[in-house]
Amino acid sequence: MISYKSTLLTLCTTLMFSFAARAQENNLHHRSTTYEPPKDPQVIKKLEKWQDQKFGMIIHWGIYAVPGIIESWSICSEDWIERDSTTTYNDYKKWYWGLSEKFNPVNFNPEQWADAADAAGMRYLVFTTKHHDGFNMFDTQQTDFKISNGPFADNPRADVAKYVFEAFRKKGFMIGAYFSKPDWHSEYYWWPKYATATRNNNYDIRKNPWRWNKFKEFTYNQISELMHNYGSIDILWLDGGWVRPRETVNDEVLSWGAPIPEWSQDIDMPKIAGMARKAQPGILMVDRTVHGAYENYQTPEQRIPDEKIDNPWESCMTLGNAWSHVPGDKFKSAAKVVHSLVEIVAKGGSLLLGVGPRPDGTLSQEVIDRLQGIGNWMSKNGEAIYNTRTVEHFRDGNTYFTQNPEKKKTYAIACLPEGEAIPETVTWKGNLPKKGSRIKLLQNGKNVKWEREGDKIKVFLPASVQQDTTLSALAFSFVVEK
Known part of the structure; x- marks a missing residue:
């Protein structure tokens, strides 16, 4: 015979998982x-x-980890919260508090x-x-x-x-x-x-x-x-x-x-x-x-x-x-x-x-x-994340920019679309490298070839990088033009 508590646990786990994502929209700070x-x-x-x-x-x-349900919110009676409709609220709270004896x-x-x-x-x-x-x-x-x-x-x-x-x-x-x-x-x-x-x-x-x-x-x-x-x-x-x-x-x-x-x-x-x-x-x-x-x-x-x-x-x-x-x-x-x-x-x-x-x-x-x-x-x-601060022009398409004021470096981080081949070049506008300076690819620590076309920078990626399917973003460091 299936116990009342076992049935309640199954129902609550199902309900809580089904509305976990929606719940995030109702109790957000x-x-x-x-x-x-x-x-x-x-x-x-x-x-x-x-x-x-x-x-x-x-x-x-x-204690919410015991049945694997959303944290705390299931014992609150606001209208966006779902529970087993055949269970009284007081019984549900008693069951929930009782999880402390099982944790x-x-x-x-x-x-x-x-x-x-x-x-x-x-x-x-x-x-x-x-x-x-x-x-x-x-x-x-x-x-x-x-x-x-x-x-x-x-x-x-x-x-x-x-x-x-x-x-x-x-x-x-x-x-x-x-x-x-x-x-x-x-x-x-x-x-x-x-x-x-x-x-x-x-x-x-x-x-x-x-x-x-x-x-x-x-x-x-x-x-x-x-x-x-x-x-x-x-x-x-x-x-x-x-x-x-x-x-x-x-x-x-x-x-x-x-x-x-x-x-x-x-x-x-x-x-x-x-x-x-x-x-x-x-x-x-x-x-x-x-x-x-x-x-x-x-x-x-x-x-x-x-x-x-x-x-x-x-x-x-x-x-x-x-x-x-x-x-x-x-x-x-x-x-x-x-x-x-x-x-x-x-x-x-x-x-x-x-x-x-x-x-x-x-x-x-x-x-x-x-x-x-x-x-x-x-x-x-x-290096492009820690100890950095913002720059005025912080984004160009899927490329984002940060800077480390102490190191006097600027970083361009190109986010690569998941599941797509890595391109031969990466381009961005704004935050232009200083003329004649080097751009380093942080992934391998090596300098890359680049050229400037007006207000746009084009960086050429080595074949080894293009073949690395695990990469989610490419970060470059350089000294920005004043």
């Missing part, structure tokens, strides 16, 4: 249009360092993750210490709803975040802690007295100030644990932009279509930031979409802005269709990721690529292979 530069010299210095890294990994991992990642291998990220050419990490569902991937003392309190509790590495951060630090990565401001498991955010209709807290804070103050205290204490107990942290990446002061909700925010309550979900960011920066001097605060002093860089999600942006920013995008592990997910090709990275960097941003470990604590071989494919290109052409 948009990019703020207003930016306030930091004033703290230590923050400015760290922000400059972060802008040199260009390529990072964001890891979503939690036992016996093969937990953060070193594998760090090796794969390093092989891809990534240089910074953002790890989900807690997503919206409230399940904690660190040993918080504020709640028992955590990885270190379930079947994994007796494992010597039960304090998962500690070992993830350590593995990536050993590779020289900048370390970011993702933390969800909303917590749907907390009785101080979703009060069990009421139904939980939307992503917002489900009671009027104006009428229940004590309860909201308890949530603020809970949030402050959890972030304090992360800031004091987990070594050096470079980035506090705060998700859940609907938890914000009511006065920051402007027409831009309203246009996103997310439900907004009449009251203010203010968690006192000045107090949190003050504590965080005392413990971690210069830490970057990324209070996503909340304009002001605590959004040190902007984070457009699952999209690349149309034009160059002068403010610090990063596109956070998934390797597959989902942020977390979903069986059968379809992953982008290495070439597609390289092309996105090149375009993002040329427009002044960084790429934060999302992967989801399996419930046993390992990355799939398919994910590792994709990352290695990206790294094969980065190992030869990373």
Whole structure:
């Protein structure tokens, strides 16, 4: 006889996978249009360092990995979310919360993750210490709803975040802690007295100030644990932009279509930031979409802005269709990721690529292979990506331009269409090399022949390059004409 739980798991896995891609369009964080530069010299210095890294990994991992469904959102009751229609909402939430009793990642291998990220050419990490569902991937003392309190509790590495951060630090990565401001498991955010209709807290804070103050205290204490107990942290990446002061909700925010309550979900960011920066001097605060002093860089999600942006920013995008592990997910090709990275960097941003470990604590071989494919290109052409800044004329067709001011070099990166033969020549307009200078092909480190025709440059590719079917882009370095 098929059990109720088994049937529910099958239905939920099917439903969640079918709407994972569509879900990304309903819960996206948009990019703020207003930016306030930091004033703290230590923050400015760290922000400059972060802008040199260009390529990072964001890891979503939690109880949602057990059935392989979209992270957290299935327990929210907004009209775009699909669940098994024969299951009551309370039964579904009970089943979902119960996944904490089954999450036992016996093969937990953060070193594998760090090796794969390093092989891809990534240089910074953002790890989900807690997503919206409230399940904690660190040993918080504020709640028992955590990885270190379930079947994994007796494992010597039960304090998962500690070992993830350590593995990536050993590779020289900048370390970011993702933390969800909303917590749907907390009785101080979703009060069990009421139904939980939307992503917002489900009671009027104006009428229940004590309860909201308890949530603020809970949030402050959890972030304090992360800031004091987990070594050096470079980035506090705060998700859940609907938890914000009511006065920051402007027409831009309203246009996103997310439900907004009449009251203010203010968690006192000045107090949190003050504590965080005392413990971690210069830490970057990324209070996503909340304009002001605590959004040190902007984070457009699952999209690349149309034009160059002068403010610090990063596109956070998934390797597959989902942020977390979903069986059968379809992953982008290495070439597609390289092309996105090149375009993002040329427009002044960084790429934060999302992967989801399996419930046993390992990355799939398919994910590792994709990352290695990206790294094969980065190992030869990373000079055109790392430590670069934008140029005024950043694009000509499929060719993008960056520059390294310290080295006084300009780079032209020609993205090659997948599946097509490599041409004999590459041409571009603008960013003309200095007359009589050399153009070097980074892929093989050799100079190439070139000629100028008016405002156009033509570069001749050697036969060995034309025959290399693994190439996704060609990067050239040169000294630009003044």
